[in-house]
Structure formats: structure tokens, C-alpha cells
Amino acid sequence: MELYNLKYVMDALAYSLYAFLVGGLLLGLHRKIVARIQGRPGPPILQYILHTLKFYFKEITFPITAGNPLYLLIALMSITVWMSALYLGVVFNTSLLILMGLYVLQKIVEHGCGLSSGSPYGKLGGVRSVFSAAAEVPLFTVMGIIYLLTKSLIIEDIIRYQEIHGPIIFQLPFAAFAFFVLLLSKAPNSPFAIVKDKSIVSGYLTEHFGILESLIMIADGIAWFVLLWIFLAVFIGPLVVSDPLMTLLGMVVLTSLISLICALTPLLTPNHSVMIQILISALALVDLLHRIFMG
Amino acid sequence: MTPERKSGMLALIIGILGFLYILIFPKSVLVVYLGTALFTPFILYGIGIMFIPKTRRRKEGLLPFRGW
Numbered sequence: 001m002e003l004y005n006l007k008y009v010m011d012a013l014a015y016s017l018y019a020f021l022v023g024g025l026l027l028g029l030h031r032k033i034v035a036r037i038q039g040r041p042g043p044p045i046l047q048y049i050l051h052t053l054k055f056y057f058k059e060i061t062f063p064i065t066a067g068n069p070l071y072l073l074i075a076l077m078s079i080t081v082w083m084s085a086l087y088l089g090v091v092f093n094t095s096l097l098i099l100m101g102l103y104v105l106q107k108i109v110e111h112g113c114g115l116s117s118g119s120p121y122g123k124l125g126g127v128r129s130v131f132s133a134a135a136e137v138p139l140f141t142v143m144g145i146i147y148l149l150t151k152s153l154i155i156e157d158i159i160r161y162q163e164i165h166g167p168i169i170f171q172l173p174f175a176a177f178a179f180f181v182l183l184l185s186k187a188p189n190s191p192f193a194i195v196k197d198k199s200i201v202s203g204y205l206t207e208h209f210g211i212l213e214s215l216i217m218i219a220d221g222i223a224w225f226v227l228l229w230i231f232l233a234v235f236i237g238p239l240v241v242s243d244p245l246m247t248l249l250g251m252v253v254l255t256s257l258i259s260l261i262c263a264l265t266p267l268l269t270p271n272h273s274v275m276i277q278i279l280i281s282a283l284a285l286v287d288l289l290h291r292i293f294m295g
Numbered sequence: 296m297t298p299e300r301k302s303g304m305l306a307l308i309i310g311i312l313g314f315l316y317i318l319i320f321p322k323s324v325l326v327v328y329l330g331t332a333l334f335t336p337f338i339l340y341g342i343g344i345m346f347i348p349k350t351r352r353r354k355e356g357l358l359p360f361r362g363w
Binding site: 059078 | 297298299302306314317318319321324325327328329331332333335336337339340343344346347348
């Protein structure tokens with residue numbers, strides 16, 4: 001019996017490990033920058049990865065209110081979603097539409113996490129994750145605008161377009177801004193992070209502790225890497241993503257910028273958060289319609 | 296066996312069988328990658344559950360005594 005595919009499996013696991021380590025370090029850097037701006041020393045940059053390892057070896061019990069097997073499987077699904085996004089987006093450079101679908105699956109993870117736990121805080125977090133789907137509305141319009149310009153939604157084609165015409169960010173600044181708001185809404189402690197608001201303890205993660213929290217943290221690390229990479233690939237292009245070091249530099253710059261915003265802005269209430277995101281999507285829609293009718 | 300450990304064993308079996316399948320059968324590289332994305336969490340959970348420390352609870356579902 002020959003294991004023909006061993007090399008591909010090893011490659012896939014190596015990509016995931018790399019994405020988690022880079023994403024985890026960037027999330028650690030995010031906390032450090034936020035702390036420094038607020039006049040605190042802050043945790044070490046390694047803290048996110050150390051927390052993930054620590055929780056991996058902690059004892060767990062299934063809460064009596066938990067709805068199994070969803071309570072358990074939703075944590076596993078979280079990793080599957082973001083590993084798939086990593087492979088389809090970063091490794092195979094497939095369509096932005098598939099990544100959009102996977103991003104929607106993430107909402108199902110958040111919702112399922114909250115509702116399966118049986119905790120009222122978890123449930124509130126789950127319900128808020130449905131509100132925060134408003135963050136995805138600008139993404140639809142952004143894709144429309146990108147398609148009008150590049151005539152394709154395949155990431156490889158978009159990167160090739162930028163090789164000839166230069167970074168899209170200069171041609172579609174508003175689309176880049178709308179996508180940036182999506183990144184911001186995914187960041188911890190961001191003004192749009194209503195699903196993990198401290199007033200509802202840890203939101204949808206409240207009852208997922210120990211190894212299950214560790215698995216969700218692994219998924220969040222990979223998610224951060226993937227989202228930053230997509231922004232760099234779609235709006236800045238081969239100037240950055242053709243070189244791994246430049247990609248890392250771009251990710252550090254983006255994370256620092258997001259940290260600055262997170263440190264200086266308060267958390268919005270759910271209705272304000274949704275209103276602002278809908279406003280941004282309406283403006284992006286106007287931009288799209290303007291490009292359709294005015295050429 | 297506690298329900299946690301039972302779920303871990305089950306996850307480990309699913310993960311190992313899944314990995315065996317994707318190591319041997321698929322012809323498409325994309326299927327191998329997506330199979331890895333599907334079965335790695337099962338392996339991670341299964342291995343992790345084997346490492347969790349022995350419970351301090353005397354009986355299942357009871358919190359350990361933490362003083363008065």
C-alpha cells in the first residue's frame with residue numbers, strides 16, 4: 001500500500017501551522033499595541049499562542065445545558081472552515097465567492113457555538129452574531145465593484161490584473177475601505193466586536209472552555225492570517241503577496257493600523273454597529289451603481 | 296468512561312480513518328487539501344482529550360471541594 005498523497009497532506013498541515021503561528025503572533029501584537037496605546041504594559045506578543053497551548057491541556061466537562069453533539073462539533077467546524085479558506089484562498093487562489101461562502105459559515109459557527117451551549121450569555125452572543133452579519137453586506141458590493149474592474153472574481157486573475165494595472169487600492173479606494181471595515185469587525189476589541197462584548201461575559205465563547213476554546217483560538221489565528229492575506233492580495237496585489245517577507249510586513253502594518261483604531265474607539269452598541277455597517281454598504285452600493293451606469 | 300473521553304476516542308477514530316482515506320484514494324490535490332481541513336480538527340480534539348488531566352471530582356458532574 002503506497003501513500004501517494006502523503007506529501008500533499010504534509011504540505012497542507014505545514015501551511016496551516018504557519019498560518020496559525022503568524023496569525024497568533026499578529027493577534028498577540030494586536031493586544032500589545034492596544035495595551036501600549038492605553039498606557040498599560042500589556043501581555044507578551046507570544047501570549048495568544050501560549051493561551052492556545054494552555055487551554056489545549058485543560059480539563060473540560062460538557063455543561064449540563066449543552067446541546068451535544070453540536071456543542072462539540074461546532075468547535076471542530078470552526079477549524080475546518082478557516083483551514084478550507086486558507087487552502088482555497090491562499091494556496092489555490094480560487095474564487096472570492098467561495099471565500100465569501102466560508103465567511104458566512106463562520107457566522108453559523110458563532111451562532112451554533114452560542115446556541116448549543118445553553119448559556120444565556122452564549123445565546124446573546126449567538127444572536128448578536130446574526131446582527132453582525134451586516135458586516136458582510138459591504139463584502140457583496142465590494143465583490144461587484146471588483147468584478148466590474150477586473151472582469152473576474154478568481155484571486156489569481158485579480159493578482160494578474162494588478163501586475164499590469166497596478167494596485168487596485170488606488171482605483172477602488174472606497175471598496176478597499178469597505179473591506180477594511182470587515183477586517184476591523186473581525187478584530188478583537190474592535191468597535192464592531194459586539195459578539196464578544198464583555199457585558200455578555202465572552203459572548204458565544206462563554207461556555208466553550210478548555211480544549212474547545214483552544215480549537216476555536218487556533219481557527220481564529222488562521223482566520224486572521226487568511227483575512228489579512230485576502231486584503232493584501234485583492235487590493236495591493238503582487239507587489240506584496242509575491243514575496244513572503246513583504247506579505248508579513250504588510251500584515252504587521254495592517255494589524256498595527258487596526259490595533260490603533262481598536263485602542264482609540266469604544267465598543268459600539270449592537271444597533272449602532274449594525275447602522276454604521278449598513279451605511280458603509282449603502283455607500284459601497286452607490287459606488288457600484290455609479291460605476292455600472294457611468295461606466 | 297466519561298462522555299468527554301468517549302467523544303475524544305470517537306473523534307480520534309473518525310480522524311484516523313479520514314486521514315487513511317485521503318492518504319490513499321483521492322486523485323485530486325484539492326480533495327486531499329480539503330480532506331485535511333475536514334479531518335485535522337478531529338485528530339486535534341482526539342489527541343487533546345487524551346492529554347487532559349485526571350479529574351479532581353469525586354463523582355461526575357460535581358465540582359471539586361474548594362473550602363468553606
